[in-house]
Amino acid sequence: MGLSVCVNKQLKGFSLNVSWAIGDELAVLFGFSGSGKSLTLQLIAGLMKPDSGVIKANGTIYFDGERHVNATPQQRSLGYVFQDLALFPHMTVRQNILFGAKGVPENERSERYRELTETFYVAAFENKRPSEISGGQKQRVAFARALMRRPDVLLLDEPFSALDTPLRIEMRAFLKDLRKTFQVPVVLVTHDAGEAASLADSIIVYSEGSVIQSGLMTEVFNNPVDERVKRLLAGQEDTLRPFCKRH
Amino acid sequence: MDSSVLFSLRLSLQVAFAATVLIIVIGLPIAYLLARKNFPGKELLDISLTLPLVLPPTVTGYYLIIAFGRNGFIGKYLYEWLDWSIMFTWYAAVLASFVVALPLMIKTGRAALESVDSNLINAAYTLGHSEWETALKVTLPLAKRGLLAGIVLSFARALGEFGATLMLAGNIPGKTDTMPLAIYSLSASGDQEQAAGMVVLLTLVATLFLYLANRYSRRIF
Numbered sequence: 001m002g003l004s005v006c007v008n009k010q011l012k013g014f015s016l017n018v019s020w021a022i023g024d025e026l027a028v029l030f031g032f033s034g035s036g037k038s039l040t041l042q043l044i045a046g047l048m049k050p051d052s053g054v055i056k057a058n059g060t061i062y063f064d065g066e067r068h069v070n071a072t073p074q075q076r077s078l079g080y081v082f083q084d085l086a087l088f089p090h091m092t093v094r095q096n097i098l099f100g101a102k103g104v105p106e107n108e109r110s111e112r113y114r115e116l117t118e119t120f121y122v123a124a125f126e127n128k129r130p131s132e133i134s135g136g137q138k139q140r141v142a143f144a145r146a147l148m149r150r151p152d153v154l155l156l157d158e159p160f161s162a163l164d165t166p167l168r169i170e171m172r173a174f175l176k177d178l179r180k181t182f183q184v185p186v187v188l189v190t191h192d193a194g195e196a197a198s199l200a201d202s203i204i205v206y207s208e209g210s211v212i213q214s215g216l217m218t219e220v221f222n223n224p225v226d227e228r229v230k231r232l233l234a235g236q237e238d239t240l241r242p243f244c245k246r247h
Numbered sequence: 248m249d250s251s252v253l254f255s256l257r258l259s260l261q262v263a264f265a266a267t268v269l270i271i272v273i274g275l276p277i278a279y280l281l282a283r284k285n286f287p288g289k290e291l292l293d294i295s296l297t298l299p300l301v302l303p304p305t306v307t308g309y310y311l312i313i314a315f316g317r318n319g320f321i322g323k324y325l326y327e328w329l330d331w332s333i334m335f336t337w338y339a340a341v342l343a344s345f346v347v348a349l350p351l352m353i354k355t356g357r358a359a360l361e362s363v364d365s366n367l368i369n370a371a372y373t374l375g376h377s378e379w380e381t382a383l384k385v386t387l388p389l390a391k392r393g394l395l396a397g398i399v400l401s402f403a404r405a406l407g408e409f410g411a412t413l414m415l416a417g418n419i420p421g422k423t424d425t426m427p428l429a430i431y432s433l434s435a436s437g438d439q440e441q442a443a444g445m446v447v448l449l450t451l452v453a454t455l456f457l458y459l460a461n462r463y464s465r466r467i468f
Binding site: 045047072073074078080084088089090099100102103145146148 | 364366367369370371372373374375376377384385388389
């Protein structure tokens with residue numbers, strides 16, 4: 001189980017060049033906004049095409065520039081929770097979650113759905129539309145939908161950024177439980193030092209499109225490679241704003 | 248009501264309805280392509296299909312004659328192979344209405360489809376749904392209001408088409424005289440009473456359709 005990523009992507013005024021691998025763990029992609037974290041997730045999911053490199057999940061090659069392999073997003077077994085959650089506004093909670101059941105055999109769907117609704121406590125409002133439920137509830141629906149078809153890896157793009165602090169802390173605990181229950185490698189993108197510290201097994205620190213340090217959370221925390229990483233992890237993000245040229 | 252008035256009313260509705268069907272079948276996929284795909288000549292396609300919105304309908308009609316007239320680059324073959332020409336038939340009125348009303352569908356439809364959050368479409372892709380399924384289950388339903396507004400507007404425009412229809416279908420009583428053409432003939436021949444009746448009728452129908460278009464485009468989830 002795991003995910004390895006080695007990609008190169010040139011955009012207008014920005015260049016991403018990263019290489020990292022994770023196992024069955026929760027890895028945090030950490031860094032300023034504009035450092036290429038979300039772009040990395042999009043490349044992993046196949047929503048954008050890298051210029052070169054290799055992306056591999058659980059032994060399956062999703063992308064290989066040299067061998068001209070480029071699986072479509074549909075072919076990649078990934079659960080993707082978007083920053084804005086991307087729940088379908090015209091579907092009920094139930095329809096949203098079942099929309100993620102593509103590829104799950106018909107006879108397993110209802111069992112899988114029941115299992116997820118119990119884990120995520122969404123049964124009570126399964127017939128409501130996303131506009132009728134709270135932020136925390138939406139979050140849980142998005143997770144359930146992403147897990148419906150048993151993805152090999154779960155990609156989370158700052159999923160808690162829109163929540164207020166108490167709820168964010170609750171959701172962190174929830175995410176830890178989820179990792180235990182579903183045994184799925186998770187890549188979490190965040191620029192919140194507290195979130196990284198409380199959740200990460202390992203951490204990959206991004207800056208300006210490259211990885212400046214990576215390793216186990218405790219290692220990186222105790223031995224930051226330079227001043228930037230140290231201050232980032234201390235949560236002194238604001239003092240570093242001037243370094244961040246792109247937003 | 249006079250039987251010729253009834254004929255014109257029926258013909259107008261028939262032409263507008265047929266043109267709207269064409270607009271849905273042809274215009275909607277084009278609006279989708281323009282909204283969601285990148286291809287060379289995309290803006291050129293948009294502009295050329297939108298031109299009838301700003302050109303005098305007679306100019307549009309002129310182009311249609313060049314294409315579909317008996318010696319036109321398409322019409323020539325129709326005449327050769329089928330011994331048939333679209334000119335001066337009610338099909339010509341449909342063609343004229345279709346081309347003149349199409350820009351309304353393209354503009355409104357493209358805007359509606361472009362306004363669908365691309366994150367939702369990406370989400371559907373990462374959940375394993377093909378582009379086709381995503382279009383049917385996510386993109387089109389979310390753009391529904393705007394698309395309906397486009398369809399209703401196109402219908403209303405097709406119903407009121409005059410210039411291009413006159414060029415292409417002529418104004419043959421009992422054959423191609425849709426309401427706008429009949430009104431022109433009646434007014435020109437001094438039958439103001441009949442003309443006024445049809446003017447009122449057409450105004451009412453157009454008002455109703457604009458009301459519907461407004462209703463559809465404003466109601467949001």
